[in-house]
Amino acid sequence: MLDHGTEAMQMARSRVRRDLDKDRQLNLALVRLLEIVGEASARVTEDTKRNHPQVAWVEIAGLRNRLVHGYDDVDFDILWDIIQLDLPPLVSTLTTILNR
Template sequence: MIEAAEQALAFTQGRCRADLDGDAMLRMALTRAVEIVGEAAAQVSEAGRGELPAVPWPQIVGMRNRLIHAYFDINRNILWDTVLLALPALLQQLRATPGKG
């Protein structure tokens, strides 16, 4: 989860929201990175989730499902906000727990 989240954030360095509309490679990269975060979250056991109760597990997995199953109907604003607003907080939570991610 950590690696994919870090990659998503790296993809946005020096970029703005408008770039997401005009750059198919950026869209694909961010979509795939967020999918990977969600897939990894889906694999975390209930015990593991219990160690990080503040992490919004259902929302992370739900985002992954939305990206996978409704690929041609992705709200780019939500994707962008997820990367720039939600992933930094998620990374902070994951890094605060040794052995996670």
């Protein structure tokens, strides 16, 4: 989760929202990275999830399902907001958890 979330943030760092519409490789890469973050969240133990309720485990897995099964209807405004607004605190929290 941490590695792929970090990679998505780095990939989007010097970009703007409209780049998702113009750059197919960027678009596909970011979607795939978020899919992997979601897939990895489903593999986290129930103990870890219980001990870290500050992480939106269910929503993260739900995003993965939406991206995988609704691939032809992704709202890229929402995707961009997730990368810009939700991913940085998630990466920070995961870093803290893993450094304990």
